[in-house]
Amino acid sequence: MDDTTPVRAGTAAWWLARTEKADDRPRRRRMLSLDLIADTALSVLDSEGADALTMRRLAHELRCSQASLYRHITSRDELVVVAMDRAVGQGLHAPPEGLGWRRTVEWQAHSFRDFLLAHPGLVAFIRGTERLGPSSLSGMEHSLGQFIAIGLSVREAYATASAFATFVVGSVQFNMGVDTANPDEQRLRRRLYEGLDPQRYPILVANAEELSRVGSREEFEFGLAALLDAIEARITPRRPGP
C-alpha cells in the first residue's frame, strides 16, 4: 500500500480508507462533524448554486474558521464527493408496493429524475465518484435485489442498474444547461434553427418549428422505455433451441 501519493477522492481506495478509518476516529464532543459540513454544503449548493459553495461560506454558516473545516475533510473535492452521496440518499425513495417490476422501476426512474430537476444546483456535481458511498451503494443493493428477483444474473443486474443510473442522471445533466426552464428558450431555439445554413443543416432548417418543441422529457421517456423493454426481452423465457 502506497501512502505517499494522495488517493483521489471517490476511488475504491479512497472509500475503503474512509470506512476503515471511521472506527478509530476519536469521539468528538464538538458539534462540527463531516456529516454536518456535508449537509451544510448541500443546502448551500441547493439554494444558491455552485458559486456560493466556498470554504469561507461554509465556515461562516457553521460559525467556525475555515481551518477548522480541514480537521474533518482533506479537501473541497473530498467534501463534494461525500455530500453528493448524501444527496443521492435524499433522492432515493421507496416505491409504492404492488406495482409489478416494470412500473416499479419506471416509478423509481421518474422519482429520481424529479428530484434532480427540483434541485438543479446539485446536478452538475454528480460525477459518478459518489457511486461507492453508503447511500449510493444502498440504492445499488436495492436495484440488484429487484433485478435478480425477476430473473437476471448478478452480472446482468449490475449492468442494468448502472445503465439506468447513467441514463437518468445523464439525461438531466445533458439537458440542464439548455432546457426549457426559460420560456423564451423554445422560441429562440426555433429562430436559431431557422437561421442556420440550409445547405449544411437542411433537416434542422426545414423542421425548425417542430424540433424546437421537442423537450428533454420526450427523450427521457424514449430511453427509459427502451431500457425497460430490453429487460423484458431478457427475462422472457426463450423457446428451446434446435
Place this chain on the structure above:
Amino acid sequence: MDDTTPVRAGTAAWWLARTEKADDRPRRRRMLSLDLIADTALSVLDSEGADALTMRRLAHELRCSQASLYRHITSRDELVVVAMDRAVGQGLHAPPEGLGWRRTVEWQAHSFRDFLLAHPGLVAFIRGTERLGPSSLSGMEHSLGQFIAIGLSVREAYATASAFATFVVGSVQFNMGVDTANPDEQRLRRRLYEGLDPQRYPILVANAEELSRVGSREEFEFGLAALLDAIEARITPRRPGP
C-alpha cells in the same frame, strides 16, 4: 429583447446572438481569434487536465496578455462552451459505408465513446451547453437524417438521437471518476464490497468478487443494445389493428 441581463452561455439566445454578431464582426488581421483560443484551450485541457486551463496559461500559450483574451470572449465559461462544441466536432467521424442502419449507429456510438475515453480531460466539460453549436448541430443533422431514413418521424428521430447522445456521454462521465483505469481499483473495490455491513448490503457482500469485475463496458453494451432494439421495434411495421 432584453440586453441588460447577461445571457447564459450555451442557451439558444446565446448561440443566436453569436451567429448574428458574426457577420458584422470586424475582420482582424492579427492572428488571435476565438477559434484559436478555443483550440488552444482544448489542447491544454486534453494534455494537462482541467486545473491547467487558466486564462494565464492560455495567454502564455498564445503569447498575449490575459486582457487580450477578453477581446474575443466575454468569460471563461463562454470559452469552454465554444471549445467543447469544437471537441464534439473532433470526436464525430463518418462511419464506414454499407453497414446497415443498426451497425452504423452502433459504430458511431462506439467511435464517439472511444474518442471520449481517449480524451478524459474533455469529458468533465461536456455539459450539454454545446448542443446548439455548429459542430454539435452537424452531428444532430446527420443523426436526424439517418433515423428519418429508416422510418422514424422527425420528432421520434430527435428524441432518439438525443437519447443516444445522452447515454454515450453519460456512460463515460458517470464512470470516469471511478473506472478501472487503475489496475488496483478492481481489487480495492472487491475489498470495499466485502467489508460492508452484511445486514444492510447482503447482495453486495455475497457477490463482492463477481461485482468487482463488472466494468463500464458491460453497462454500455447493455444500454446501447437496448436503445437499438427499441428503434428496431418502432420501425417494424405493426399488423393492422382490429
Place this chain on the structure above:
DNA sequence: ACCTGAACACCGTTCAAGT
C-alpha cells in the same frame, strides 16, 4: 485604435501562534 501591466476581489489551503 489597439494592447497590456498591474491591480481588484476573490479562491482553496496551510501553519505559526494563540488559548
Place this chain on the structure above:
DNA sequence: ACCTGAACACCGTTCAAGT
C-alpha cells in the same frame, strides 16, 4: 489538545495607462 487569524499562492476579470 484544540482552534484560528493571517498569510500564501493562486484564480477570473477589469481598466487606466501606454503605444
